[in-house]
Amino acid sequence: MMARKLDALVVGAGPVGLNMAAALLAQGLHVRIIDSAADRAQESRAIGIQARTLEVFEISGILNEFLELGHRLNGVTLYGETGAEIGHLDFGHIPSRYPFILTLPQSETERILGDHLRRSGLEIERQTTLISFEQSDFAVFAKIALPDGRNEEICADWLLGCDGARSEVRESLGLQFAGKTFDLHFLLGDFHAESTLSEDHAHVFGRPEGLLAFFPLGKGRYRLVADNPPEQLRSEKKPTLSEWQGIADGRSSTQMKLSDLGWTTYFRVNSRMVERLRRGRAFVLGDAAHIHSPALAQGMNTGIQDAWNLGWKLALVQRCFAQPALLDSFERERLPIEHNVLRMTEFTQNMITAEKRSNRLLRDTLLPILSGINAFQKTATKTVSETVIEYRSSPVVEDHYAPDGPHAGDFAAGALVSRPGKNGKIALATLFGREHVLLCLATPQSWQDGLQTVKPIFELIHKHYGQIITPYFILPNEGLAAQSDVDVLVDVEGQFAQQYAASVLYLVRPDGYIAFRCLAAKQNLLQSYIDKYFLPL
Numbered sequence: 073m074m075a076r077k078l079d080a081l082v083v084g085a086g087p088v089g090l091n092m093a094a095a096l097l098a099q100g101l102h103v104r105i106i107d108s109a110a111d112r113a114q115e116s117r118a119i120g121i122q123a124r125t126l127e128v129f130e131i132s133g134i135l136n137e138f139l140e141l142g143h144r145l146n147g148v149t150l151y152g153e154t155g156a157e158i159g160h161l162d163f164g165h166i167p168s169r170y171p172f173i174l175t176l177p178q179s180e181t182e183r184i185l186g187d188h189l190r191r192s193g194l195e196i197e198r199q200t201t202l203i204s205f206e207q208s209d210f211a212v213f214a215k216i217a218l219p220d221g222r223n224e225e226i227c228a229d230w231l232l233g234c235d236g237a238r239s240e241v242r243e244s245l246g247l248q249f250a251g252k253t254f255d256l257h258f259l260l261g262d263f264h265a266e267s268t269l270s271e272d273h274a275h276v277f278g279r280p281e282g283l284l285a286f287f288p289l290g291k292g293r294y295r296l297v298a299d300n301p302p303e304q305l306r307s308e309k310k311p312t313l314s315e316w317q318g319i320a321d322g323r324s325s326t327q328m329k330l331s332d333l334g335w336t337t338y339f340r341v342n343s344r345m346v347e348r349l350r351r352g353r354a355f356v357l358g359d360a361a362h363i364h365s366p367a368l369a370q371g372m373n374t375g376i377q378d379a380w381n382l383g384w385k386l387a388l389v390q391r392c393f394a395q396p397a398l399l400d401s402f403e404r405e406r407l408p409i410e411h412n413v414l415r416m417t418e419f420t421q422n423m424i425t426a427e428k429r430s431n432r433l434l435r436d437t438l439l440p441i442l443s444g445i446n447a448f449q450k451t452a453t454k455t456v457s458e459t460v461i462e463y464r465s466s467p468v469v470e471d472h473y474a475p476d477g478p479h480a481g482d483f484a485a486g487a488l489v490s491r492p493g494k495n496g497k498i499a500l501a502t503l504f505g506r507e508h509v510l511l512c513l514a515t516p517q518s519w520q521d522g523l524q525t526v527k528p529i530f531e532l533i534h535k536h537y538g539q540i541i542t543p544y545f546i547l548p549n550e551g552l553a554a555q556s557d558v559d560v561l562v563d564v565e566g567q568f569a570q571q572y573a574a575s576v577l578y579l580v581r582p583d584g585y586i587a588f589r590c591l592a593a594k595q596n597l598l599q600s601y602i603d604k605y606f607l608p609l
């Protein structure tokens with residue numbers, strides 16, 4: 073029997089490759105994932121998981137394990153030159169059902185993602201390295217080195233380069249990784265610590281001696297990051313516990329007793345990115361495409377969003393359900409976001425480290441004022457949590473008039489709904505992930521008229537696009553559901569009506585972003601949109 077042709081080869085099983093493989097697998101694609109390392113990351117590395125990533129994990133059905141294992145940070149407190157508090161960010165402003173940063177070592181994140189992949193039937197092929205690849209208009213031909221020393225030639229339709237900052241895929245594609253290495257030196261260490269600092273906040277001290285950031289990981293464990301280390305520690309030599317204690321004593325304004333030193337390392341910060349995310353049938357994502365300061369904990373989160381954005385598009389095109397042009401939108405949607413992340417992390421790093429005294433004085437004067445302004449809290453927390461991400465100006469997003477509610481391009485706001493005749497509420501997000509979902513909220517007074525209005529477009533979708541779009545009419549109560557002959561969800565708590573306009577068609581993409589919006593009465597606009605991007609059965 074001939075082996076089924078490989079749809080995609082994912083190179084790299086870091087957090088980005090694992091998410092990429094999971095997204096493609098969920099869409100029914102035949103995928104292999106290889107990694108040159110013998111095991112997953114053993115170090116804590118990326119510890120901050122942002123709200124938008126948690127929302128993505130909710131759609132993927134893996135959120136609960138993260139919430140159970142992670143530690144919630146409700147804000148960050150900043151201390152200035154004298155050690156006094158100069159400002160704070162309150163994550164309660166994050167517009168999400170998950171208004172916090174979850175701290176969890178990257179080793180655990182990779183374990184959860186790897187287990188998820190295994191449960192879905194895919195094993196990571198370890199000690200397996202991409203050596204080189206070529207591509208034609210129709211396929212990619214990759215040479216990989218196997219653990220037993222043999223080489224294997226693989227033919228796949230697509231190649232996903234999730235192979236980190238030193239990406240072989242990026243090199244082979246000839247993509248420039250333009251940017252700079254900052255003249256800044258950092259130390260990082262994980263500890264047990266005794267201190268009076270609250271465990272539900274991160275604490276950042278910007279003292280004349282240098283920066284000290286203190287991130288609770290839960291159960292008495294903490295991550296410390298310091299810049300400007302003593303000269304003898306500006307190397308690959310690992311700092312000792314007493315050297316760390318000295319740094320903490322000199323920079324924290326409160327006593328901190330460190331013990332049980334875990335992973336510790338020295339690092340420099342780069343800010344680099346590619347100008348293209350794709351050449352032909354090969355893509356680069358995550359650290360292979362962009363690296364920057366760890367300030368604001370964006371790197372892993374941004375990479376996971378890259379994979380999340382590409383997965384469903386690649387699958388629809390590969391399954392011949394969408395026009396290949398859909399894939400061009402990956403770069404159009406993600407490159408501006410990656411540019412912003414580089415700019416924002418660089419700005420934050422400069423502001424917090426503030427090496428010059430004049431800059432520290434400016435920072436210590438401005439931050440207390442800014443922290444008291446509600447609009448600043450909202451904007452800053454939205455940015456950090458990545459809930460600011462929207463694709464309103466994407467070429468594959470179309471927005472038409474609606475009286476209120478989210479726009480096309482926005483992330484579809486969460487709500488609890490129920491299915492008629494079934495006990496229990498479900499998060500709207502659990503309906504996303506695989507197909508597009510069409511949502512239309514009934515007007516309570518005239519829901520029957522509303523039903524008649526949407527019926528033609530619902531029927532057209534069932535007939536020609538049933539495998540890729542699922543439409544739901546949303547009713548205010550279960551009693552009406554029995555009288556309706558289309559798929560219905562019940563807005564049991566009125567949460568949907570609070571956030572979305574009635575009699576408006578919202579087409580939600582598998583990644584949870586709204587692709588299209590128009591009044592139900594103007595459903596011919598939706599039909600044109602569907603005809604433009606999707607291929608009928």
Ligand SMILES: Cc1cc2nc3c(=O)[nH]c(=O)nc-3n(C[C@H](O)[C@H](O)[C@H](O)COP(=O)(O)OP(=O)(O)OC[C@H]3O[C@@H](n4cnc5c(N)ncnc54)[C@H](O)[C@@H]3O)c2cc1C
Nearest residue numbers: 084086088108118119120202236358359369370371372373
């Ligand atoms: C100190 C520090 C703190 C950080 N803190 C945060 C944070 O709090 N939040 C955050 O979002 N980000 C943070 N980051 C960034 C984050 O760690 C990275 O952005 C993230 O690991 C990138 O994931 P990735 O999957 O793209 O790459 P990687 O994690 O680097 O994975 C790439 C994988 O590809 C494999 N590979 C490479 N070449 C090949 C090949 N030729 N063939 C096969 N396999 C190959 C490697 O073995 C590796 O497993 C931090 C980074 C550092 C250094």
